[in-house]
Amino acid sequence: MLPRKFAMLSHTFKKLLVFLKRTFHKSRILQIALITALWFIAQEISLWSHLPIPGGVIGLFLVLILLYFNLLSIRSLALGAEWFLAEMLLFFIPAVPAVLNHQEFFGWMGLKILAIIILGTIIVIIGTAIIVDFSFYKLEKLSKREMKS
Amino acid sequence: MNFELLLTYRPLLMAAEVTLLWSVLTIGLYWLSKHFHRRYKRWWTTPIIITPILLIIITLLSHTNYNVYIRGTHWLIALLGPATVAFAVPIYKRRNIMVLYWRTLSIGVVFGSILSIASAWFLASAVGITDALRLSLLPRSISTPFAMVISGEIGGTPELTALFVILTGIFGASFGQLLLYWLPLKSKMSMGASFGIAAHVAGSSKAYELDNEVGTIAALVMVLTGIFNVLIAPLLEIILT
Structure with missing residues (x-):
């Protein structure tokens, strides 16, 4: 009698788990909460370990490890992650009015800094694109030759 | 009713108001500019350019200090962590x-x-x-x-x-x-x-x-x-x- 009851109980429990999993896979808000919770944990790790690595990055590696060892399925994160990546620009916006705290930037100094940022970014974009393109084709050829030999 | 008690909580209430006001304003402007950008695709209509400009104008017109603004909206910047x-x-x-x-x-x-x-x-x-x-x-x-x-x-x-x-x-x-x-x-x-x-x-x-x-x-x-x-x-x- 008892084992049968136990089996029934475990069956309902399994059904409940499957139900929870399905709702989780469909719910964007729950996934956003999960990602935020993971970030909180990572933030604590970052504080506790005194590493100079920000919590977000520790969280990123934590999630990669969890995904790699199948402790977390990609479907229970995908919708939430999609939201975070799509609305990323919003999180930058409140930092921009910080210029108001620096009156010295309204003028010659501001123009100088803007020029440095614009010129520097152009240099980095062009330089990186060219070197990566070059090395990509060099290494591609290399790996093909490696395969032949 | 004890009004003095209410007055002691006044700063706390104001902090909540500030947070709500500036957060709603920032998110609202972002949302509007996003939809505007979908209609009129120009480089200057992207939310990351037009929204901060509008926010700067609003804070200047309402004589709001940036420190007040950021106190209400720093939780949005903090979301860059989970976004990473x-x-x-x-x-x-x-x-x-x-x-x-x-x-x-x-x-x-x-x-x-x-x-x-x-x-x-x-x-x-x-x-x-x-x-x-x-x-x-x-x-x-x-x-x-x-x-x-x-x-x-x-x-x-x-x-x-x-x-x-x-x-x-x-x-x-x-x-x-x-x-x-x-x-x-x-x-x-x-x-x-x-x-x-x-x-x-x-x-x-x-x-x-x-x-x-x-x-x-x-x-x-x-x-x-x-x-x-x-x-x-x-x-x-x-x-x-």
């Missing part, structure tokens, strides 16, 4: 790219980082910008959380660095596509790498708009660049001082 975590999903989905092209990716990350730091240093010196400000400019092309850590470490001002990082992101994301279109490039790899290195998160999200694969490479390169820069920051500190 969210990059794990696209990276995991395309982890084979990293395994296949690890050599090219590492060349790009090392070369791009050096180019970024060196260009900021020499351009700043050329126009005669002083030390703390020059140091704050160095980590401008990596994502905000990394950049603020590094800036503090090498003797810059983290708050200013955050501002420079964002300006770099805005410029890189808006004009990167134009620049890359004009260059005779053959691989998606190079587009993704330069978006990721030059314009961090803003560049990556722009790259996702263009192409899924380019976006993934950009996100991957961005994270790798951030980590590489954090690792070389102590070395940089020794060289610069």
Whole structure:
């Protein structure tokens, strides 16, 4: 009698788990909460370990490890992650009015800094694109030759 | 009713009001400009350009101090943390790219980082910008959380660095596509790498708009660049001082 009851109980429990999993896979808000919770944990790790690595990055590696060892399925994160990546620009916006705290930037100094940022970014974009393109084709050829030999 | 008790809670109530008001305003303007951008596709209508300009005008007109504004909205900036975590999903989905092209990716990350730091240093010196400000400019092309850590470490001002990082992101994301279109490039790899290195998160999200694969490479390169820069920051500190 008892084992049968136990089996029934475990069956309902399994059904409940499957139900929870399905709702989780469909719910964007729950996934956003999960990602935020993971970030909180990572933030604590970052504080506790005194590493100079920000919590977000520790969280990123934590999630990669969890995904790699199948402790977390990609479907229970995908919708939430999609939201975070799509609305990323919003999180930058409140930092921009910080210029108001620096009156010295309204003028010659501001123009100088803007020029440095614009010129520097152009240099980095062009330089990186060219070197990566070059090395990509060099290494591609290399790996093909490696395969032949 | 005890009014005195209510008065003691007045500052707390005001803080809540401030948070609600500025958060709703920021999110509302962002939402509106996003829809506006969908209708009128111009480079100056992207939410990252038009929303801060409107916010600056509003704070100036209402004589609001930025410190008040940021107290109400810093939770939005904090969401950059979980947003960094969210990059794990696209990276995991395309982890084979990293395994296949690890050599090219590492060349790009090392070369791009050096180019970024060196260009900021020499351009700043050329126009005669002083030390703390020059140091704050160095980590401008990596994502905000990394950049603020590094800036503090090498003797810059983290708050200013955050501002420079964002300006770099805005410029890189808006004009990167134009620049890359004009260059005779053959691989998606190079587009993704330069978006990721030059314009961090803003560049990556722009790259996702263009192409899924380019976006993934950009996100991957961005994270790798951030980590590489954090690792070389102590070395940089020794060289610069």
